[in-house]
Every structure is written in C-alpha cells, then in structure tokens.
Amino acid sequence: MSATARVRLAQELHDGIAQDLVGLSYFIDALLARDDASIELRQELRTLRFTISDVLERVRREIYELRVDTTKDELLLAGDMKYELSRVFNELIRNIEEHSHANEITISIGDDGVGGAHLKDGHHGLRGATERISDLGGSLSIESEKPGTHIEISLPWNPR
Template structure:
C-alpha cells in the first residue's frame, strides 16, 4: 500500500469509525447521566462505555500506525546507521518541542521480528524504558505477536 493510500485510509478511519465511536461514547454518557436510568442499566452502560473507549484507542493506534513513516532496518546493523537513526529521532522530538505547540507526544515503533517483547524480571531494557515513561507521567503499551512487536508511548508535553 502506498504512503498516499495509507494516509487516505487513516483519514477515512478517523472521519468515519473513530468519530462514530466517539459519538456513541457521548450518547452512552448522556444515558448514564439521566436521573431515571436504573442503577443496573447504569452499571451496564458504564461497562459498555469502557469497551467503546478501548475500541477508540485501538482505532487511534491503527490510524497512528497507518500515518507512521516506515523506516526499513534491513541495512541497519550498528555503528553509524544506528547513530544516524538516533539523531533523526532527536531532531524530530526537538521539532515537536520548538514548533508544534502540542500538549502530548506519541511515539510508535514497530518491527517485523519474532515477537516476545515484554517487561520481565532480569531484563532491564524495556523495564527501564517503562520506568522513564512513568517518570514523565506517560503511558506505554506493548503489542507483541509472532509477527513482530509494536510499542506505543504517549507522554504529556511539559511546559518547562
């Protein structure tokens, strides 16, 4: 799929399904807020709202993934290339800081490896990343399957 097609699909998801889910969540909130809604139904509506919110987040991640610029790592075997790649990320983050006026920063990095990435005892790499993200009041999730790993990071942008 071309980059243009990916962006177009992301726009369609955002303007279609994502907006429909947000509208549904508002409608559920209005039903919960009604005085005459029985407690049992109110409880069911809250559970439904939670599910809708999770669906919204999944769609947002898919949109983010579609809009992401894939970087092929076939030729990245260390040294200079990894250094240059880290410089690219530093510059992108510096641009966010200086120009974007954003309230949050999201990062998604994915690979097509064998999966298995998780935070586990005795392995400090991802644990350290997770702790740093928490120190920044951010969140991190890991989706890892036998076809690869995708890590999502979201942090609020500080005004300092």
C-alpha cells in the same frame, strides 16, 4: 584476532563483566524494594539500573559480535544506522518543541521480528524504559504478537 581468541574473549566477557553487571542490577532491585528509600533515591537508582542495563546490552552485543564472523563494514553500517536514527529522532523532538504547540506526543516503533517482547524478570531494558516514561507522566504499551513487536509511548508534552 583468531577465531579461538575471539571465542575465549567472549567467554571472559560473559563470565566476568556481564555477570558483575547482572549482580549490580539485582542489588539495585533490592534497594528499590526497600520501603525507606526516598523518591529522589528511587529515581537515581532507576537511572543507575537503566544505565547498567544499557552497558550490559552493549557488552552482550560485543560478545555476540566476537562470536559471529562479521566484516568490519557490516558492523560499521549497523552502528552508523543507529547513530543516524538517534539523530533523526532528536531532530523530530526538537521540531515538536519549537513548532508544534502540542500538549501530548506519541512515539511508536515496530518491527517484523519474532515477537515475544515483554517485561521479564532479570531483564531491565523494557522495565527501565517503562519506569522512565511513567516518571514523565506517560505510558508505554507493548504489543508483541508473532511476527513482530510494536511499542507506543504517549507523553504529556511539557518540556522543562
């Protein structure tokens, strides 16, 4: 695909699908703000908003990758690393469940990036993660001084 075609496709994704997803997120926020929504409905709406936020992030990554001149090998490596990290994380949780007899777990992740991560209006990724952890009875803290960001999750451990 030519560079011009990639840029055009990126623009179409941004102006179409991405904007539609943002609009759906705002609609869900309005529904969550209603006083008459049940706890179950709120949980389902939060799950839906988190899913939309995840899809929107994937669309944004695709837009970025369409605009950036990157080789397929580099893209596969990044995808493989994310996949492998998620597999490692799942295995560690499984080990806690089977062997630790823990009452609480703590998960932390950090980076040496530019910092500045915080809950922002119109950005639902961290807000959705915070709400999910809260629904599980835990807490999520964000420290984002330059350079870097550190996120820590503490949860009571009582798997269902």
